[in-house]
Amino acid sequence: MxxxxxxxxxxxxxxxxxxxxxxxxxxxxxxxxxxxxxxxELDELFDLVFAEAVERFCAVRERDAASRSEPREQLAAILRSGLPTGPDDELCCLLYEFSPRARQRPTDARLRRELYGRQVDLYVQVLRAGTDAGRFLLRRPAEEVAANLVALEDAYGYHVIAQTFMTRQQAEHHLFGYASLAVADPSLVP
Incomplete structure (x- = not known):
């Protein structure tokens, strides 16, 4: 350890x-x-660091969703937890460090797929629960909305970490804006 x-x-x-x-x-x-x-090989240790980061990131998001009973609150919680808290967010910085290696290293590619898959699955569960409860009216299939939300988190999160042109607050506003359109719930926008 x-x-x-x-x-x-x-x-x-x-x-x-x-x-x-x-x-x-x-x-x-x-x-x-x-x-x-x-x-x-140092890559063996790096594999453990990446695997541990993926597990911690996903576990936090899954706990955030599970700690709320209402789908709208669950969605808001996982939208917030999918973005870096700021440019020094340790966990997100680690995940971004490893992402480019997925093209060359099978272990990194597998972990990146696991990270992506767990996040999409979590969104799909919440989106379907919200739809079943009559809270959401999905404009596109749940899997597509979920994939888009994860892609937006990844893109916006990169800019928050790199401090290029988007702050955490702006990223969250944009992410919630897309989600509110996708689930037809204007009250979702903070």
């Missing part, structure tokens, strides 16, 4: 591509040999 935390910190400080065994060892306060004893 100590090496996992050290790797996470090193990645956040230096970026994934610049993080080396020495960086992880320094963060953990151990010799480089300790790191290589447990992880022959």
């Amino acid at each position: 100590e090496l996992l935390n050290a790797a996470r910190t090193a990645i956040l400080r230096r970026g994934l591509h610049a993080t080396r065994v020495r960086d992880v060892a320094d963060e953990a306060g151990v010799a480089t040999g300790t790191v290589t004893y447990y992880f022959r």
Whole structure:
């Protein structure tokens, strides 16, 4: 666990591509040999960091939805939890660090698919529950709305993290705006 935390910190400080065994060892306060004893390849440790980040991110969103009983409240909760809190959101920064590697590494691609699939599934469950309760009138199929919401979170979240042109507040406003149109519930806009 100590090496996992050290790797996470090193990645956040230096970026994934610049993080080396020495960086992880320094963060953990151990010799480089300790790191290589447990992880022959640094990518093995990186795989654990990414898997842990995916699990934490999805678990938070699933708990947010489960802690509310009304579909509209569930939808609002997962819309909020899908965006970074700001440019220094540790968990989202980690997820964005690993995303580009999905093209080259099967493990990263599998974890990225899992992350995407769990988020889409969560939205679909909430959208269907809202439709069944007569709360939502979906303008498009639930799977399509869910996929669009996740894509918007990913795109807006990147801009929040990179501090390019969108703040967290703007991203949330846009995301809620799309969701309110997609489910025909104007009261969803904050």
